[in-house]
Amino acid sequence: MAAGGSTQQRRREMAAASAAAISGAGRCRLSKIGATRRPPPARVRVAVRLRPFVDGTAGASDPPCVRGMDSCSLEIANWRNHQETLKYQFDAFYGERSTQQDIYAGSVQPILRHLLEGQNASVLAYGPTGAGKTHTMLGSPEQPGVIPRALMDLLQLTREEGAEGRPWALSVTMSYLEIYQEKVLDLLDPASGDLVIREDCRGNILIPGLSQKPISSFADFERHFLPASRNRTVGATRLNQRSSRSHAVLLVKVDQRERLAPFRQREGKLYLIDLAGSEDNRRTGNKGLRLKESGAINTSLFVLGKVVDALNQGLPRVPYRDSKLTRLLQDSLGGSAHSILIANIAPERRFYLDTVSALNFAARSKEVINRPFTNESLQPHALGPVKLSQKELLGPPEAKRARGPEEEEIGSPEPMAAPASASQKLSPLQKLSSMDPAMLERLLSLDRLLASQGSQGAPLLSTPKRERMVLMKTVEEKDLEIERLKTKQKELEAKMLAQKAEEKENHCPTMLRPLSHRTVTGAKPLKKAVVMPLQLIQEQAASPNAEIHILKNKGRKRKANILGLAAGQRCGAS
Ligand code: ADP
Ligand code: MG
Numbered sequence: 423m424a425a426g427g428s429t430q431q432r433r434r435e436m437a438a439a440s441a442a443a444i445s446g447a448g449r450c451r452l453s454k455i456g457a458t459r460r461p462p463p464a465r466v467r468v469a470v471r472l473r474p475f476v477d478g479t480a481g482a483s484d485p486p487c488v489r490g491m492d493s494c495s496l497e498i499a500n501w502r503n504h505q506e507t508l509k510y511q512f513d514a515f516y517g518e519r520s521t522q523q524d525i526y527a528g529s530v531q532p533i534l535r536h537l538l539e540g541q542n543a544s545v546l547a548y549g550p551t552g553a554g555k556t557h558t559m560l561g562s563p564e565q566p567g568v569i570p571r572a573l574m575d576l577l578q579l580t581r582e583e584g585a586e587g588r589p590w591a592l593s594v595t596m597s598y599l600e601i602y603q604e605k606v607l608d609l610l611d612p613a614s615g616d617l618v619i620r621e622d623c624r625g626n627i628l629i630p631g632l633s634q635k636p637i638s639s640f641a642d643f644e645r646h647f648l649p650a651s652r653n654r655t656v657g658a659t660r661l662n663q664r665s666s667r668s669h670a671v672l673l674v675k676v677d678q679r680e681r682l683a684p685f686r687q688r689e690g691k692l693y694l695i696d697l698a699g700s701e702d703n704r705r706t707g708n709k710g711l712r713l714k715e716s717g718a719i720n721t722s723l724f725v726l727g728k729v730v731d732a733l734n735q736g737l738p739r740v741p742y743r744d745s746k747l748t749r750l751l752q753d754s755l756g757g758s759a760h761s762i763l764i765a766n767i768a769p770e771r772r773f774y775l776d777t778v779s780a781l782n783f784a785a786r787s788k789e790v791i792n793r794p795f796t797n798e799s800l801q802p803h804a805l806g807p808v809k810l811s812q813k814e815l816l817g818p819p820e821a822k823r824a825r826g827p828e829e830e831e832i833g834s835p836e837p838m839a840a841p842a843s844a845s846q847k848l849s850p851l852q853k854l855s856s857m858d859p860a861m862l863e864r865l866l867s868l869d870r871l872l873a874s875q876g877s878q879g880a881p882l883l884s885t886p887k888r889e890r891m892v893l894m895k896t897v898e899e900k901d902l903e904i905e906r907l908k909t910k911q912k913e914l915e916a917k918m919l920a921q922k923a924e925e926k927e928n929h930c931p932t933m934l935r936p937l938s939h940r941t942v943t944g945a946k947p948l949k950k951a952v953v954m955p956l957q958l959i960q961e962q963a964a965s966p967n968a969e970i971h972i973l974k975n976k977g978r979k980r981k982a983n984i985l986g987l988a989a990g991q992r993c994g995a996s
Pocket of ligand 1: 472473474476549550551552553554555556557558699766
């Protein structure tokens with residue numbers, strides 16, 4: 423049962439959360455907080471949703487095996503002991519009478535505001551096939567789920583926040599992919615094949631080549647999302663006619679650019695994930711390809727369980743890389759996102775074992791701690807000290823080459839890109855705001871030099887931090903050396919001029935003047951390694967210096983004799 427007694431209380435909380443999320447004052451305060459200090463660690467929130475009986479199976483013949491106790495807890499029969507029940511407590515429990523709006527407003531809407539702070543958020547629907555994951559995430563036209571509601575609110579929020587006269591300009595893009603049998607497939611571009619998942623130097627997870635569509639209205643979203651959803655790989659099992667056999671991931675990015683100084687920019691990512699079912703293969707009647715699919719799905723979910731356990735136990739190695747799903751979720755679980763896991767369960771007794779295992783997974787997940795941070799940097803055109811001309815720096819081929827390979831593949835549409843500026847050459851992966859402007863200028867010059875020499879390597883500013891530091895140090899040293907040489911050259915030129923003037927006065931060329939009359943200049947001859955002909959070396963050997971060598975040799979011999987004597991004495995003694 424739904425936590426009926428606390429429904430009113432929940433509604434009040436939801437209304438308060440919605441008001442806080444939507445009110446302009448609330449948002450202003452949030453963006454300031456995000457900009458100045460790192461938010462505290464955030465635990466993964468876990469909600470459980472119990473769907474009602476479907477197909478009219480409810481009744482005395484099939485009593486529910488799960489029961490809600492209040493707005494946060496539930497109990498389930500203990501199969502080991504029929505006299506007992508197992509109790510679980512979560513951040514929220516939604517019973518069979520709860521509506522789509524209840525789940526959205528109670529658990530999802532409150533985390534959306536973090537996107538406007540430049541932080542990441544993710545919503546995952548977990549549970550056995552047929553328990554209501556797709557209903558919760560997608561819903562139907564009559565009962566829209568989390569995805570359409572979140573998109574509607576987010577677009578509205580960004581329109582308001584990004585309106586003319588507001589401090590930030592905002593834009594939203596979407597990507598939609600599925601992980602099917604450990605392959606990452608772009609649902610907006612099904613022809614693109616299996617995509618790779620990468621991590622940038624700041625720990626952000628990227629999928630190079632994944633389509634990214636700008637959306638400014640809900641109609642825009644539907645235009646891309648609906649045909650893409652039809653591309654999803656779905657099959658039929660005994661458990662569910664429309665069972666999803668893949669993990670569907672909708673990625674929504676909110677990009678913000680400050681309109682006035684200091685021209686900051688922020689990016690917040692929202693993952694909305696409808697996971698494939700965690701059903702037990704033995705019960706689904708899966709054979710052949712279906713069994714293979716289930717195997718792959720369960721491998722991903724099994725690794726997901728291992729990741730959660732490793733995070734809970736504080737193990738040094740978290741096996742994110744062991745599956746595509748966990749690799750993708752790396753910055754959502756134990757990472758930088760505000761995450762909510764919605765475990766969907768079914769009341770029918772035939773789901774009992776899957777329900778217990780889903781509840782156990784949910785209980786373990788709620789111990790995971792994330793560390794959300796603000797993805798903030800300076801907009802490229804805000805870097806004042808860089809005074810290189812746009813033409814000089816941004817020939818189209820150079821500009822393309824200078825972008826990181828990942829960014830190039832993503833093909834970001836950048837609907838509200840700042841005017842092309844010198845520093846567009848900089849990799850967006852670097853935290854430019856923290857860079858010394860003088861250093862930055864020098865790096866840009868080097869970058870330009872490399873580009874003009876046709877260097878095919880990665881742009882300088884995309885190189886790892888340590889390498890960059892070494893490069894910067896070398897540049898510094900070279901600059902100092904050049905300065906020293908310039909000063910010396912000036913001195914020499916001045917001396918030369920002075921000598922010439924003197925020569926003119928005396929009508930006597932310097933070379934012919936006696937040594938004693940020569941002026942001694944401060945300049946010393948350049949130290950050069952001179953390779954002398956063998957003859958000269960032999961002649962030198964006959965010079966008085968050779969005496970010294972001989973004497974030295976004699977000295978060594980004498981020393982050797984003394985040592986030999988000592989050794990002889992020792993031998994004699996032994
Ligand atoms: P899953 O995605 O977990 O496999 P579905 O979302 O497809 O499960 O749900 C299975 C069936 O149950 C669907 O027919 C769906 O409409 C129905 N259903 C799920 N949750 C609810 C709910 N809360 N209220 C009404 N029907 C639901
Ligand atoms: Mg589904």
